[in-house]
Amino acid sequence: MTSVIIKPALLRCLLRTPRIINEYRKHTPLILDRSYATGEERSPKIYTKTGDKGFSSTFTGERRPKEDHIFEALGNTDELSSIIGLAREFCLDKGHMFTGQLDKIQCVLQDVGSNIATPRSSARESHRQRTKFTPQAITDLETWIDNFTEELPPLNNFILPSGGKSSAALHLARTVCRRAERSVAPIVRSGEADPDVAKFLNRLSDYLFTVARYAAMKEAKEEKIYRRPE
Numbered sequence: 001m002t003s004v005i006i007k008p009a010l011l012r013c014l015l016r017t018p019r020i021i022n023e024y025r026k027h028t029p030l031i032l033d034r035s036y037a038t039g040e041e042r043s044p045k046i047y048t049k050t051g052d053k054g055f056s057s058t059f060t061g062e063r064r065p066k067e068d069h070i071f072e073a074l075g076n077t078d079e080l081s082s083i084i085g086l087a088r089e090f091c092l093d094k095g096h097m098f099t100g101q102l103d104k105i106q107c108v109l110q111d112v113g114s115n116i117a118t119p120r121s122s123a124r125e126s127h128r129q130r131t132k133f134t135p136q137a138i139t140d141l142e143t144w145i146d147n148f149t150e151e152l153p154p155l156n157n158f159i160l161p162s163g164g165k166s167s168a169a170l171h172l173a174r175t176v177c178r179r180a181e182r183s184v185a186p187i188v189r190s191g192e193a194d195p196d197v198a199k200f201l202n203r204l205s206d207y208l209f210t211v212a213r214y215a216a217m218k219e220a221k222e223e224k225i226y227r228r229p230e
Ligand SMILES: Nc1ncnc2c1ncn2[C@@H]1O[C@H](COP(=O)(O)OP(=O)(O)OP(=O)(O)O)[C@@H](O)[C@H]1O
Pocket: 009, 010, 013, 046, 047, 048, 049, 050, 051, 052, 055, 056, 057, 058, 059, 066, 071, 072, 074, 075, 117
């Protein structure tokens, strides 16, 4: 059995997904690299400097350049979760009832990250199973979209991002979602990530569009529509 010296930053990422860390612990003794710390009682520093030369690690331990598709997609899903977090704050201020859905989506995005960060070509079968993406998250999105759509007026014009802070922030999240989807596409196409991850992101942008419209409607805020400039 081989052992892996693991950096605290990666350990923190893995700890956010306990299923993965348990699997690693079962198969591979993890040795936390404490060479940067001056004493056991001190918290590990957030930086290890091992990424300074433009390379970083996947969850399977591969070193890849930071411009690799995997880190690009990880960065985009991280950014997507951050903007959803901001939109959620605006929605909470307005008392919207759907913020629990945004919480769930942020958790699913962690699973998306785990799947992307565990490239199939260097993952063991057990890792593949543990980081398998569950399609239930896609079904949930479809149910939520259908429920909101039933309440919304029909769409007869191009809607421009608008309709109050909650709605506009959700539109911004939608555009970041589409970038995340574009960056995941080549990873899925090469067989390195689960196709359901791409499907989830594709459905998520539709959800964010619909919930943005729903937020504007509930706040009685006008949505700007496209008009051909005179
Ligand atoms: N710029 C980046 N964008 C997206 N994901 C990244 C980026 N850099 C690293 N990662 C991923 O996130 C994990 C944690 O990031 P971290 O910044 O700690 O990595 P690092 O730059 O390699 O290390 P350090 O910051 O300690 O020098 C990495 O193990 C890697 O999987």
